[in-house]
Amino acid sequence: MKEALLYEKLPGNQVRCDVCGHHCLIAAGKRGRCRVRANVDGTLFALNYGLCASAAIDPIEKKPLYHFLPGSDVYSFAAIGCNMRCPWCQNHEISQSWTEDDLIIGQPVSPEEHVKRALKFDCPSIAYTYSEPTVFLEYALATMKSAKKHGLKNVWVSNGFMSAEATRLIASYLDAANIDVKGPDDAFYAKYTGGDLKTVIDNIKILQEAKVHVEITTLLIPGLNDAKNQLEKLIKTIVTELGTDVPWHISRFFPAWKMSEATVTPLASLRLAETLGRTVGIKHIHLGNV
DSSP, X not given: OEEOSSEEEEGGGEEEEXXXXXXXXXXXXXXXXXXXEEEETTEEEETTTTEXXXXXXXXXXXXXXXXXXXXXXXXXXXXXXXXXXXXXXXXXXHHTOOOTTOOOOOEEOOHHHHHHHHHHTTOSEEEEOSSOGGGGHHHHHHHHHHHHHTTOEEEEXXXXXXXXXXXXXXXXXXXXXXXXXXXXXXXXXXXXXXXXHHHHHHHHHHHHHTTOEEEEEEEEOTTTTOSXXXXXXXXXXXXXXXXXXXXXXXXXXXXXXXXXXXXXXXXXXXXXXXXXXXXXXXXXXXXXXX
């Protein structure tokens, strides 16, 4: 484990973690909502530092990024943990992976080793993905700094629920990101994810201002966020806050985790979202998982 970044020591051996939008107040001996950041006698530690839970070489389009290094491969890895609890999570095995005694799973892999692997397999970029890179910030940032020294690009695939401080910290080393925009408003986020839309939008705007290439993704889930009025509300936010140039990926849901009995998203729902988006001028819309 490694001492965490972005936290405040408080009286009574409490700490305030400021890595994500939750800003967890953590008592000594306890963990934050992500369960991978722990207060040990008044010092906050990232328990998942250096522990790789998954690694692979993917097409960059799988992230999905369609307008950044198209046609290239990207070396991708994750440590366990997430600061959201979306019941439809497609990668719950690592984002929500816990043993009864809360052991942190993963194989020891140093930041430098990740860079060596990317170079060995001629990948021009490294993606911090699969789980939520915000909760392995220290591990990701060390790798990002090493990657930059070796001429590699850095990519985040994230739910966007970082703190503004964390977003600014990574922006100098980040080249591209795909950020989930999961639903139409804060109420949707509160009910299903534990986060809020405003924080996500604010972070995307910080990345845009820092000239990071940003694409966004919405997973359409039947009965949750695919109604016409919900789509119109979400699209209005995208256009008003992020502009019409941001590429929007509309992905088809397949049953997973706590929603294993749900139905697959009808293609008509994806096409409706695409039509509504194009009507108001969104220039780049891509349908995924179809």
